[in-house]
Amino acid sequence: MEQAREQARNEGDEVTATQPTQPDALAGTRERGHRTQAERRERTRTALLDATIDCLTELGYARTSVQEICVRAGVSKGAQQHHFTTKAELMAAAVEHLTNRIQAEIVAAAGDLPDAPDLVEHGIDLIWQGFAGTLSAAVMELWVAARTDTELAAAIKPVDKALGRSTLRLFHSLAPEMPQHTLETLYWLTVNLIRGLALDAQIGGDATRRNQLLTEWKRIALGVYRGDVG
Template sequence: MGAVTPTTPAERTDRAPKQDRSRATRQRLLEAAVACLAELGWARSTVSVVAERAGVSRGAAQHHFPTREDLFTAAVEYVAEQRSHALRELSATSRAEVVAALVDLYTGPLFRAALHLWVAASHEEALHARVAELEGRVGRETHRIAVRLLDADESRPGVRETVQGLLDMARGLGLANVLTDDTGRRERVVRQWGLLLDEALS
């Protein structure tokens, strides 16, 4: 067996910027894919459209994500992880603020993008299993974060269902906001849910 030739400092220095550029390209592609899904929907969000929006070639896009399904499931997962991180960092002073933050989670561009992906996955066999697994994982993580933020004791009867009801309500408000700006009604609902949760969980 021959000896392994060590890399020189110059080679290591050259490799680092290439890795940085690769990570930056991957992130631009993920962010562009989410934006395209939210704005254009699944049918019009091709790899070429995403690559153009990200400012990279189609070949570069396929180097990072060999298939369209790889690109879009990775994109939604990436932003979902960013969303979870933001929630973990949230320091709300009241349950009403927690409710508002969770509802915001379901009324932004990520939810709109995920909605298009869900619709596509309902009749695209290549997507279905991957999206279902991703959404199950994101849903469990969101539930855990909500329990912590709300200081909810799930050993008490009905508390788990109360927290899950909040998340289901937030998803419903997100759906209502897809076609029209539902801000006014949503704010009133969020205030009322904050009061109800405070009473139910105290």
């Protein structure tokens, strides 16, 4: 009997010795499971956003349905609703997704930008590249649709404003010597000119004329910069 008790104590010691590792192992498994689940959710979300941008660019807003987005993303309708409860919410998130990607490209390119005053010309080129590509086609569809869709307008306006603010902060960090009011004026004039040029491109306008207007604006902007900074 004593031998049996001793064996039980020994076995108990062995179990006790291994017990601390079990919660750690379980915690590690749970952490990996949560991480994998989070990664799957992020992949699903990204697939939905990429498919939304593709649909807006290829089909336009009127023909972009949630069903078509789900088919292109390879995602069920239920999974889509888990991420985005309304179409307007999905549209706004897609624009934010694309603008974040474009901003990352601008930030990456900013390291190669020249010093002022050449920065003015290259900064305008960066804004043109960002606003005139896929972003322009997708956002143009949403701007037009938002005129009569109050839910869509409410969803995309904050995204549009946030993009403007963050890009403006980036250019302010690149040209701290420029007075704030001058920087903001040049930036917003550039953005609105480029939006107009992007619309002109969408409706088949003259590419040569667009390039001439952009070149002329660079000359004017550089003159304003030199007048304020010296």
